[in-house]
Amino acid sequence: MDHDETGCQAAPEGPILCINNCGFFGSAATMNMCSKCHKDMMLKQDQAKLAASIVNGSSSSNEHESVAAAVEVQVTSVEPKSVSVEPSFSFGFGSGESSEAKPKEGPNRCTSCNKRVGLTGFNCRCGNLFCAVHRYSDKHGCPFDYRTAARDAIAKANPVVKAEKLDKI
Structure with missing residues (x-):
């Protein structure tokens, strides 16, 4: 029997590169994308669906609670006749993760x-950080009042x- 008659498709001869040209290999299960590109695409689609449901107002009460937890609305300018609102989306997938990202310090x-x-x-009681030479209060002119604290x-x-x-008695 021929492959055309049975409806089977022949397997590709070699590995398929990701269609986003990121250099990794894709698969048919992930629409010829690598796992990272596929995950990013799915996340963007979910965000678009969530934004569309917010704009249309067609969310049910259960979805409304999850949307309220996931969406923070920031008011950029308030005037008597117009209000400008920007929605910002934050998705926390793990428990214990904070939605605010800590900026990387130098x-x-x-x-x-x-x-x-x-x-x-060395952290001093005055709240500053010091090297081994300046860690003592007399070496860096510490403003903290140790006597009153004691x-x-x-x-x-x-x-x-x-x-x-x-x-x-």
Whole structure:
């Protein structure tokens, strides 16, 4: 029997490259895309569907709750006659993930000498980061009042105990 008569298709002879030309191999299951490109495309489609459901207002009560959790609306300008609104979408797929991305900070540096300290920096009570040379309060002119902090700690740890007066017999 011939392949045309049975309706079977011949398997491709070699691996198929991703149609987005990213350099990875695709498969027929992912529409000839690599897994990353396919995942990105599916995410964009989901965002478009979500935005369309918000614009059309055709969401049910269950979808409305999930949309409210996923969409933050930012008001850019408020005037008496017009309101401009920009929706921003954030999707948190794992539990415990925060929707706000922490901006990447530069290398940790000593506040006094600007020397790179990396992971070995010392945090002072004044809130600054110092190298090994400037870690002591007298070396960097620390504005933190250690004496008052110590007095408060002692007063809190040792409350005044005063016994009631006893009647003499």
